[in-house]
Amino acid sequence: MAETPLVEQLVTLRQQALAELAQLADLNALDAWRIRYLGRKGALRQVLRDLGRLPPAQRPRAGQVSNEVKEALEAAFAARVQAVKQAQLEAALARERLDVTLPGYPVSLGRLHPSTQTLREIVAIFADMGFQVFESREVETDLYNFELLNIPPYHPARDMWDTFYLNERVVLRTHTSPGQIRAMQAYCPHPIRVVLPGMCYRYEAVTARSEIMFHQVEGLAVGTHVTMADLKGVLVTFARRMFGEQRRVRFRCSHFPFTEPSVEVDIDCLVCSGQGCAVCKHTGWVEILGAGMVHPQVLRNGGYDPEVFTGFAFGLGPERIAMLKYGIDDIRYFFSNDLRFLEQFG
Numbered sequence: 001m002a003e004t005p006l007v008e009q010l011v012t013l014r015q016q017a018l019a020e021l022a023q024l025a026d027l028n029a030l031d032a033w034r035i036r037y038l039g040r041k042g043a044l045r046q047v048l049r050d051l052g053r054l055p056p057a058q059r060p061r062a063g064q065v066s067n068e069v070k071e072a073l074e075a076a077f078a079a080r081v082q083a084v085k086q087a088q089l090e091a092a093l094a095r096e097r098l099d100v101t102l103p104g105y106p107v108s109l110g111r112l113h114p115s116t117q118t119l120r121e122i123v124a125i126f127a128d129m130g131f132q133v134f135e136s137r138e139v140e141t142d143l144y145n146f147e148l149l150n151i152p153p154y155h156p157a158r159d160m161w162d163t164f165y166l167n168e169r170v171v172l173r174t175h176t177s178p179g180q181i182r183a184m185q186a187y188c189p190h191p192i193r194v195v196l197p198g199m200c201y202r203y204e205a206v207t208a209r210s211e212i213m214f215h216q217v218e219g220l221a222v223g224t225h226v227t228m229a230d231l232k233g234v235l236v237t238f239a240r241r242m243f244g245e246q247r248r249v250r251f252r253c254s255h256f257p258f259t260e261p262s263v264e265v266d267i268d269c270l271v272c273s274g275q276g277c278a279v280c281k282h283t284g285w286v287e288i289l290g291a292g293m294v295h296p297q298v299l300r301n302g303g304y305d306p307e308v309f310t311g312f313a314f315g316l317g318p319e320r321i322a323m324l325k326y327g328i329d330d331i332r333y334f335f336s337n338d339l340r341f342l343e344q345f346g
């Protein structure tokens, strides 16, 4: 039985729509297709408008075919959308292709700076002897950096410290000693046993032996029975724990305005064990720190009565200690950020 023209029209429409659909590979074009064929004003609806005008006998067949066509187009459309989305996803994955079997970039491990390592080693040794860390400021006043430490403006000892002045009153601390006064003012009238680690600054020509910035660790003990023997015991213990139990330690008379009496402490040269070499300038000894009994005026400036209290103090430089310990011959290595130097301390 021959089909009616309307059914033929529907069949042609299906063929044409499916052929077009097969060519489409992007979602916008697919949507345009859907509107064109399945939309409210689309081609299928146009054909079906004529359905009502068919003779009743032809209607069931035409209705059945139109349903088939509609379902076929909808199914094909859904499948095509699905296929295009899948293709797009695969293309994206291909673009971001990642070979998880490739070896990764090695993560380089950081390490503590040799100054920090030495600083911590020093602080740990004193901590074992009951010293607490007291932190003090790097920007100081002339009053604390000098005057309260018994170094008045006219005092020739000021020549020992070449100073960065920020203005007439304010300086970058040239040593950690002003922290002594701050610790005393914070603790007074109680006994004190503290170390003060920190950075110091001096307006100096940079050479193998002097830098404009360096660390110091200050020590301060104040109490009613603190003696020079305590100072000796603490510093000999420090020297031997830092440089080896066999070290010989020498206390040599010296002068600092804030201590009386004052000493400098030497150990037998690590390079030649006291025989004499270039490092110890053929004396057999190398200096590791300055120290002394806190000057009565300095105690008073910190709020303590020197008739009742005594104290000892010391100051040492971690970079200098590290140079001696590891045989480093130029202090400039510490702050020049050369990895070949830094990586040796790990």
Ligand code: DAH
Residues within 6 Å of the ligand: 174, 175, 176, 177, 218, 219, 256, 258, 259, 289, 290, 291, 292, 313, 314, 315, 316
């Ligand atoms: N402040 C001194 C300096 O920078 C080092 C020093 C010497 C500190 C003797 C002290 C001390 O506490 O008693 O050269």
